[in-house]
Amino acid sequence: MVAMTLNAVPDWKFSSAEGKANYEAACRRYPAQCIVDLAALKDNMAQLVNVVGGPNSGTAVMGIVKADAYGHGLIPAALAALAGGATWLGAAQSHEALLLRKAGIGPDRCHILTWVYNGTAVPFDELIANDIDVSVGSLAGIDAVAAAARRLDRPARVHVKVDSGFGRNGFTPQGFEAALNKLVPLAKEGVLHIVGQWSHLAVADSPDVPEFVASTDRQIESFKDFTRRMEQAGIAPEIRHLANTAATLSRPEIHFELTRPGIGLYGYEPDPAMGTPSSYRLKPAMTFQAQLGTVKDVEAGHGISYGRTYLTPDNTSTAIVPVGYADGIHRSASGFDMQGAEHVQKNGGPVRVMTVDGPKLMRVSGRVCMDQFILDLHGSAAELGVHEGDTVELFGPGRGEAFAEPTADDWAKAAGTISYEIFTCLRNRIPRLYLNASKVLDGRDLAKLDPASLL
Numbered sequence: 001m002v003a004m005t006l007n008a009v010p011d012w013k014f015s016s017a018e019g020k021a022n023y024e025a026a027c028r029r030y031p032a033q034c035i036v037d038l039a040a041l042k043d044n045m046a047q048l049v050n051v052v053g054g055p056n057s058g059t060a061v062m063g064i065v066k067a068d069a070y071g072h073g074l075i076p077a078a079l080a081a082l083a084g085g086a087t088w089l090g091a092a093q094s095h096e097a098l099l100l101r102k103a104g105i106g107p108d109r110c111h112i113l114t115w116v117y118n119g120t121a122v123p124f125d126e127l128i129a130n131d132i133d134v135s136v137g138s139l140a141g142i143d144a145v146a147a148a149a150r151r152l153d154r155p156a157r158v159h160v161k162v163d164s165g166f167g168r169n170g171f172t173p174q175g176f177e178a179a180l181n182k183l184v185p186l187a188k189e190g191v192l193h194i195v196g197q198w199s200h201l202a203v204a205d206s207p208d209v210p211e212f213v214a215s216t217d218r219q220i221e222s223f224k225d226f227t228r229r230m231e232q233a234g235i236a237p238e239i240r241h242l243a244n245t246a247a248t249l250s251r252p253e254i255h256f257e258l259t260r261p262g263i264g265l266y267g268y269e270p271d272p273a274m275g276t277p278s279s280y281r282l283k284p285a286m287t288f289q290a291q292l293g294t295v296k297d298v299e300a301g302h303g304i305s306y307g308r309t310y311l312t313p314d315n316t317s318t319a320i321v322p323v324g325y326a327d328g329i330h331r332s333a334s335g336f337d338m339q340g341a342e343h344v345q346k347n348g349g350p351v352r353v354m355t356v357d358g359p360k361l362m363r364v365s366g367r368v369c370m371d372q373f374i375l376d377l378h379g380s381a382a383e384l385g386v387h388e389g390d391t392v393e394l395f396g397p398g399r400g401e402a403f404a405e406p407t408a409d410d411w412a413k414a415a416g417t418i419s420y421e422i423f424t425c426l427r428n429r430i431p432r433l434y435l436n437a438s439k440v441l442d443g444r445d446l447a448k449l450d451p452a453s454l455l
């Protein structure tokens with residue numbers, strides 16, 4: 001008898017027989033899949049554009065697609081962001097900025113900004129030749145960009161990065177005089193085109209903490225001081241940008257000419273302290289699902305996984321979820337029980353499991369291994385109707401309490417991190433599959449995607 005498998009994720013709506021075949025092929029290839037809804041990405045971007053006042057407000061929106069679009073897939077996410085009204089894309093690493101242009105996203109469609117490099121080994125020539133804007137935040141960086149622009153005999157479009165208090169990249173107020181001394185003659189000579197002035201906020205996601213609000217206010221004042229100094233030096237920036245998702249959602253006074261949301265595009269608020277995604281009309285775009293491996297009965301007191309940190313409290317069944325820390329499941333999301341004095345009670349990462357009585361939230365029991373982790377089903381698998389091959393959900397859009405559906409925020413809580421790290425750690429051996437591609441993208445853009453990835 002073939003056991004009927006239960007499914008803890010929605011029945012995916014495939015666009016075609018090919019989409020269904022792609023899904024089945026991905027499930028054969030790997031026992032876990034990331035399903036990314038391109039319609040959600042597009043709608044999230046449209047909502048962020050709405051938040052800054054719409055397409056004609058004078059504030060443009062840059063979709064931040066660094067780190068493979070926070071693990072969602074660089075090109076599909078970038079195209080969905082453009083479909084939603086983004087007119088800029090941002091990628092920290094120049095490699096990814098170049099991949100966007102190589103995929104055929106030309107300067108006629110959007111500006112692209114990149115900002116992480118060391119001034120000695122970055123492909124500035126290629127960046128300038130591909131109409132990619134670059135950040136300058138160090139004297140060595142200015143020299144290197146200028147040298148490349150001279151070689152190409154073409155002005156480099158630069159955004160001057162200022163350190164308004166974040167303490168990462170950019171010129172400090174003290175160091176800015178030296179930067180201006182280099183920038184002004186290069187701008188006058190036409191080697192550099194000073195497009196922007198920008199900076200990054202340290203704690204914009206804590207609107208409830210007065211101390212943090214005050215430090216953000218100080219960053220804004222500092223940012224404006226830098227603008228005044230650029231104006232006085234005769235190189236006023238054409239556009240200024242400071243707002244990440246948090247400030248895009250909560251600080252309209254600093255939208256300036258451009259905002260740079262990242263996590264909001266993927267449907268999450270930057271910090272659960274700010275509320276839920278739905279309070280900002282955002283919808284998490286990714287569902288992370290897996291098919292169960294071995295399901296079996298074990299006796300009470302059975303040690304589960306390395307270190308025997310979890311001992312089954314009762315006779316029970318266990319199920320293997322076939323992804324582990326080599327897939328990006330944080331080992332810190334391991335779950336321990338309360339047996340014995342040394343054992344700390346700690347909730348492991350949550351997994352939505354479908355049973356004959358409806359969905360139940362199970363948790364990682366014991367340590368996460370390299371390629372798998374174990375769930376204590378807290379009951380008999382036969383009675384619960386749980387079988388090898390069932391599809392379980394690690395996280396999804398979070399359809400409310402009644403659905404018992406975890407989100408990446410819940411995994412972040414279990415792992416002691418933030419949703420950003422949950423997404424970006426998911427390895428590329430896990431297939432990324434895309435829903436609603438043909439609804440969101442025109443034929444020209446659809447052709448830029450791997451056809452095997454479309455559902």
Ligand SMILES: *Cc1c(COP(=O)(O)O)cnc(C)c1O
Nearest residue numbers: 064200244245260261262263270
């Ligand atoms: C990542 C990043 C952003 C986007 O931040 P979110 O919190 O994801 O909105 C914006 N600007 C810079 C410089 C970044 O590195």
